[in-house]
Amino acid sequence: MSAQRYGTSAWTVTARIKAQLPDGSETKYFLKCASEDSGRVMMEGEFNAMSELYKWAPDLVPKPYAWGKYKADHPETYFFLQQYIEMSDRVPDPEQLCKKLTRLHRTSVSPNGCFGFHITTCQGSIPQSVGWETSWTIFFAKLLKHVVELDLERNGRWEDLETLEQRIFSHVIPRLIGNLERDGRSVRPCLIHADLWEGNTGTSIEDNTVYIFDSGAYYAHNEMEIGDWRCHYNKIHDEVYTETYLRHYEPSEPKEEWEDRNRMYSIYYNVIYSCNHLGQGKAVRQVAYDDMYYLIDKYAPFSDGEGPERLAESDYASLSAERDHTAVEI
Template identity: 90%
Template sequence: MSGAVHHLLGYDVSKQSHVNGDFLIDDGVLATLPQATKILSAQRYGTSAWTVTARIKARLPDGSETRYFLKCASEESGRVMIEGEFHAMSELYKRAPDLVPKPYAWGKYKADHPETYFFLQQYIEMSNCVPEPNQLCEKLAKLHRTSVSPNGCFGFHITTCQGSIPQSVGWETSWTTFFAKLLKHVVELDLKLNGRWEDLETLEQRIFSHVVPRLIGNLERDERSVRPCLIHADLWEGNTGTSYEDNAVYIFDSGAYYAHDEMEIGDWRCHYNKIHDAVYTETYLRHNGPSEPKEEWDDRNRMYSIYYNVVYSCNHMSQGKAVRQV
């Protein structure tokens, strides 16, 4: 997918008269904008392993100017990723409009070589420094406390991705069942992509047969229950930014689904994150404390981090065995 979509950077922008920049805007993108919108500039912007991204400046029919952020991916895998991100960001925006840039549209390019899909959202000028812990965690905890699953179940109405990896997010009434399915999907994919590893497989089998039913199942035992809430689901510092205009923290590149709120910060335990700094987890827990049984919180956090580590291994399959062994 990444090789095909990067052909977009070779398009002849001279065909795009009266537009400054080095990125050609497809008619499919133009069709999603208000009628009579004029594109003023389109520039390549940012870097991504699986997508091509651009910044667009436009004049709206009322004469005002605005900017958009455009993300493109190709082929069927690109469609799954782009469509999933649009719906994930739309759900987050509906629940927490002060936390995510506004999503506008997703669709397909009119040009079909390669078959390309796009996601258009609000452009916010942001720094890429690590987010201020209290603001991020306060907003995130509020999202987790106030969001409500539309059907009372865990999951999402459409497949979402972490990086290029589709997640198994079909609806389930039990968090234990959902988490086991979510984790098993990426475990099996990791073995397929990065090869068999007998010791790892033995450990993973034990996790599914004993640890998940006991540890995660304890959340739903003895009259306890887990309330599904909306999580970003891929929240590391690279998917956050701080607005230059008002210092507001934003999150983006979501693979959202409805989950146990503690699942969100399992990612922060992983070594590859700067949010690995304990201040983030400690700050979050001040805003949103652990579920019962509280004494098992750290064990659950370690278990949830396994999912993110396995997905990381799948997304970095060229170095997968080394990633797993770390």
């Protein structure tokens, strides 16, 4: 019946479609589309991610219907179609969001007992490295290494940052993340949304139900989900969200290392953010640099005179503004 541009997205075109069904009733759909091979990866990935979320938590996500390719070939354009729900853009209620989220994390089961996903998913426009692995430590290292290499390619070489990254991979991840899988401990893979900031949530105007969407899902350690909430450009950075989540789902053992794992996981979100937002990536890279140095100091300190320079206060001149920045993405 009609199609209108709806919403704002940095990498896709979005629309609201009004349609008449064969029985004469009317319904609405949300449509997203993007072109070329990158668009195919994004649309196919999002459809599969949202379908997997809907399978385990149908009250948490709009229903996904289809993805595919338009008949027109110039340029090749791909779409993703899902249920349309009229939503406000206010920040989600912490209790409702975290209760639903922890239920998803507790009940979802990896189809093969491994970490990863059966198809490439994206965060923003960036494809993630989500090939299956039996070890969370190995999976996380590969996940982070992929975006670290992409960040250096897109934002330029930074020798001191590269030195820190090398030590993170060689010493800190095996010690800190590896400790989850040591001394008889193990990590159970669960499905996470994987890009959960306030712009990917909405509250139904009709009944105040909280929904999440625009997912880059994969099976992971549940704590990976809320590493994103540590990032200062995320309004769910408010500590009430993390506190509420942990009230419903206690930290993994060793619990005393939860804060450091949360910092480690946030590094991934900051690095991939810098890949997605090239004009704003510098300050976010500085946050990652500082967080890496903190973890290295604690778990694998450099010998005197060995490590790179620490950032001076002047290096953070643009950081406060960047931390308050919120990109509009759907």
